[in-house]
Amino acid sequence: MPLHxxxxxxxxxxxxxxxxxxxxxxxxxxxRFAEFLALAGQSRRQMLPLSPTAASLGSSPYSSFSAxxxxxxxxSPEILAEDGLLDPDDLEDYxxxxxxxxxxxxxxxxxxxxxxxxxxxxxxxxxxxxxKSTLDGDPAFQAFxxxxxxxxxxxxxxxxxxxxxxxxxxxxxPKDIRDREEGALRRYGEKLHREIVFHLFCQWLFFxxxxxxxxxxxxLDIELVGDVPIYVxxxxxxxxxxxxxxxxxxxxxxxxxxxxxxxxxxKTGQRWGNPVFDWQANEADGFGWWISRMxxxxxxxxxxxxxxxxxxEAYWEIDAAEKTAMNGExxxxxxxxxxxxxxxxxxxxxxxxxDLGIITPEVVALKxxxxxxxxxxxxxxxxxxxxxxPDSPHNHEKNSVxxxxxxxNNTTLGWFENEADASVRRVLSRYLGRTPTKxxxxxDMMRLALASPAxxxxxxxxxLLGLDASARMNVPGQAKGNWGWRLPAEALTLHGAxxxxxxxxxxxxxxGRTRAGAxxxxxxRTDGRPDA
Numbered sequence: 195m196p197l198h199x200x201x202x203x204x205x206x207x208x209x210x211x212x213x214x215x216x217x218x219x220x221x222x223x224x225x226r227f228a229e230f231l232a233l234a235g236q237s238r239r240q241m242l243p244l245s246p247t248a249a250s251l252g253s254s255p256y257s258s259f260s261a262x263x264x265x266x267x268x269x270s271p272e273i274l275a276e277d278g279l280l281d282p283d284d285l286e287d288y289x290x291x292x293x294x295x296x297x298x299x300x301x302x303x304x305x306x307x308x309x310x311x312x313x314x315x316x317x318x319x320x321x322x323x324x325x326k327s328t329l330d331g332d333p334a335f336q337a338f339x340x341x342x343x344x345x346x347x348x349x350x351x352x353x354x355x356x357x358x359x360x361x362x363x364x365x366x367x368p369k370d371i372r373d374r375e376e377g378a379l380r381r382y383g384e385k386l387h388r389e390i391v392f393h394l395f396c397q398w399l400f401f402x403x404x405x406x407x408x409x410x411x412x413x414l415d416i417e418l419v420g421d422v423p424i425y426v427x428x429x430x431x432x433x434x435x436x437x438x439x440x441x442x443x444x445x446x447x448x449x450x451x452x453x454x455x456x457x458x459x460x461k462t463g464q465r466w467g468n469p470v471f472d473w474q475a476n477e478a479d480g481f482g483w484w485i486s487r488m489x490x491x492x493x494x495x496x497x498x499x500x501x502x503x504x505x506x507e508a509y510w511e512i513d514a515a516e517k518t519a520m521n522g523e524x525x526x527x528x529x530x531x532x533x534x535x536x537x538x539x540x541x542x543x544x545x546x547x548x549d550l551g552i553i554t555p556e557v558v559a560l561k562x563x564x565x566x567x568x569x570x571x572x573x574x575x576x577x578x579x580x581x582x583x584p585d586s587p588h589n590h591e592k593n594s595v596x597x598x599x600x601x602x603n604n605t606t607l608g609w610f611e612n613e614a615d616a617s618v619r620r621v622l623s624r625y626l627g628r629t630p631t632k633x634x635x636x637x638d639m640m641r642l643a644l645a646s647p648a649x650x651x652x653x654x655x656x657x658l659l660g661l662d663a664s665a666r667m668n669v670p671g672q673a674k675g676n677w678g679w680r681l682p683a684e685a686l687t688l689h690g691a692x693x694x695x696x697x698x699x700x701x702x703x704x705x706g707r708t709r710a711g712a713x714x715x716x717x718x719r720t721d722g723r724p725d726a
Contacts, residue, residue, distance in 0.1 A: 195543050196565040196593045197649035202698075202707040203238025203419065204231060205601065206655040207255070207667070208268045209247075209298060212683045216290035216303040220403040221270025225410050226687045232414040233688060235699035235708040239411065240419035240499070240652055242601060244268070244404070250361065251427065253300040253677050254668075256501075259353065261426045262345040262490055264400035267307050273403055279314050297678035311399070315392050329395060338398045344486050345431070346397060347390075352431035354389035355382055363429040365446040372446060374435070404494065415709065419546070420495035422488070424502040424509075425452050425468035433469060436483055439476050440469040450511050453519035454502075457551055458574070460671045463510075463519030470511055473528050481535040488536050492544060503547035503566075504557045506532060533564050546595055570596040570648055572639050573609050576621045586625075587646045596648040598639045598657050601667040605656040608663025610635040636660045644705040651707065658694065659685055 211218025211227060218224070231239055245258035246265045255265070271288055274280040288310045293299050319327040329335050339346060352364070359367055370378035383390065411418055426432045428448055433440055441450045448469035455463045476484065491498045500506075506529030512522035537543050547561045549568040561568055568591070575585040583589060590596055598606050604613060611632065614622065623629045630638050636657055643651040656665040656679070668676045684690025702708045 195545065197567050197595075199649065200705070200707045201237035201650045202644060202702045203236055203240055203417075203650065203652045204234075204655055204658065205240045205597070205652050206681065206686075207242040207601070208244070208265075209255075209677065210655065210667075210680050212681050212685075213270075214289045215271055216306060217267050217298045217300075218680065219268045219270040220407045221272040224270075224407055227681075228407075228411050228414050228416050229688055230686050230691060230695055231416050233692070233699065234695040235702035237415065237707075237709070238417045238419050238497075238650070238652070241421065243421045243423060244494070247300070247677070249300045249304060251429075252673060253298075255421075255677065256423045257427045258430060259356075259427065260345070260349045260431045261423075261487055262342075262432075263349050263397055264404060266311060266396045266400055267303055268403075269307070269311070269396070269399050270403055271310060273406070274310075274314065274399070279399075280310070284313075296680055296682070298680060300678065311396055312392075315395055318395070319388065319391060321388065327391070329391065335395070335398050338401065339394055342397075345490075346394060348435040349397070349431040350390045350393035351379070351383060351386070352434055353393045354386040357389065358386060364434045365429075372434075408494070417496035418494070420491055420498040422491050422498050422500050424500070424505045425466065425470070428467070428469050432483075439472055439479070439483055441472050442469060447514070449514050451514050452505075452509065453512050453522060454510050454551055455519060455522060460519075463522070464671055465512055465516065465519040470509065470525075471527075477528055477531060481532050484532060485536060485539045489540060492540060495544075497544045497546060499546040499548055499569075500566075501548050502551075503549045503561065503568075504551055504553055507554070507557045507560045529560050530563065533560075537564070565593065567593045567595055567649065569600075570594050570646070571599060571603065572596065572642055573599050573603050573606070573613075576614070576618045576625065578617070578621070580621050580625065587642050590646045590648040592647055592649050594648045595650040595652060596643045596646045597652045597654070598636075598643050599654060601654070602670050603666075604663055605654070605661050605665050606636045606639050607632065607657075607660055608666060612663055641701065644701050644707060655681060655686060658698070 206227065207218070208220065208224065209218045211223045213219055213221065213223055228239065243255040243258070244264050245255055246260060246263050247253045247255055247258065247267065251257040271280060271285055275282045275285055288306050290299070290302055290306055319329055355367065355371060356362065356364070364372055368378075371382055408418055433442075437446060441448060443449050450470050451465065452468040452470050453463055453465040457463065488498075506527050508524045508526050510519065510522045511525045512519055516522070533543065543564055543566065545566050547566040547568050549557060549561055550571065570585050570590050572585065572587070575583050575587070580586050587596070599609065603609065610630070619630070626638055640653055640657065643653060665679050667679050686694075688695065699708065
């Protein structure tokens with residue numbers, strides 16, 4: 195779906211918001227940030243996947259036990275108290291002290307949030323054969339479970355079984371439940387009924403709060419932009435419940451895995467390790483799982499970024515025995531057929547194609563066939579290739595989204611200080627018409643993005659604040675230390691950053707990225723038309 199008007203947005207994941215509970219959530223700080231965006235003339239707030247994270251999976255939002263479920267770490271304790279599910283006096287029991295580096299301590303947050311949710315659940319559904327559950331008679335809860343029957347029961351059972359077996363991956367479960375034998379599904383469902391309901395309940399809380407946040411953002415004219423990874427985690431309810439859609443052996447282990455060949459981020463490529471899709475089986479099924487997944491996300495967001503878009507034309511397939519991604523091969527994928535099926539099912543494709551990496555004419559043709567906006571990254575624009583680079587502002591297509599950088603890049607200041615060598619700086623100076631400095635580079639790059647012909651411009655929150663490399667969200671290929679960056683308190687609120695909001699709005703008005711779409715002095719216009 196092409197972009198029809200000039201907009202500007204900010205990239206900030208929910209986990210990065212400030213709060214006294216150790217991690218950002220969907221509570222008051224999320225609304226305060228949305229109010230800042232509205233004053234700043236922003237039309238969009240982009241974030242990373244909402245999927246559950248786990249410290250055992252590196253706490254990455256791109257590695258999850260479910261492609262459909264919401265991350266219960268983002269459930270706001272304050273909203274739970276507002277809804278009467280938690281005594282306000284109990285909130286401090288779940289507050290966490292600030293970490294020394296200000297980042298998320300994921301194991302501590304997981305423990306505290308699980309204790310909070312268990313406390314609420316135990317009150318609503320007491321243990322014991324004679325105990326009565328208030329959830330059984332709650333029509334809203336029952337409707338939620340019914341509306342999400344395509345994925346929620348499998349997810350809840352998957353998590354209950356996993357926890358009952360000490361967190362073991364599903365390929366190490368007893369063979370009957372590993373292979374989803376009918377008797378085993380029934381037996382485990384009865385045995386773990388209470389735990390299954392707990393996971394259903396937690397998802398209900400998550401999506402109820404998400405719906406409220408989305409509604410508040412829509413009142414402020416802020417669209418929410420999501421992120422859909424192309425691949426799912428092997429140890430997930432998605433793969434366990436849909437084994438035939440992936441390249442797995444008889445024991446459920448992948449014999450082919452995903453990644454990318456050597457590129458800007460890694461000399462040996464990136465071996466992601468996710469199981470690759472058996473696209474022939476997906477096509478034979480009418481792409482049903484993909485349609486369900488995308489319909490789910492289209493309901494949560496106004497637009498979604500489809501990660502690793504080039505993998506829908508051809509993907510890098512690696513033998514599971516390989517230790518790196520160097521010895522993989524390109525395999526064709528039925529991207530056009532999939533997108534046709536999605537369009538037929540949904541009626542439109544509100545998708546941003548993440549078309550970074552090794553992009554061939556075939557990938558470009560696939561994107562253009564469906565009028566999908568692609569991505570332009572300013573940090574990639576400068577060097578000997580600047581005149582012809584698709585990331586250079588003068589080459590930006592109108593139907594595209596320009597970023598100073600993404601969650602996988604350094605911050606703009608970090609890039610300038612640590613990655614932009616002398617040759618890059620020389621070209622950048624020529625491009626700007628003056629020599630950038632540590633004190634000017636962030637605003638220089640922001641202006642390039644906002645002035646770009648690209649219809650949408652996205653600035654990471656770290657760049658709005660001019661932060662250095664210590665605020666980086668993710669270093670691709672680095673196993674530890676990612677995803678934990680958090681926004682300092684009051685950094686992007688009306689109370690703490692009104693001047694910044696007004697500066698950003700002024701730039702957006704100047705470059706035609708506000709809803710007004712034009713800048714004119716009051717004395718120069720009477721009725722909105724040029725003077726006769």
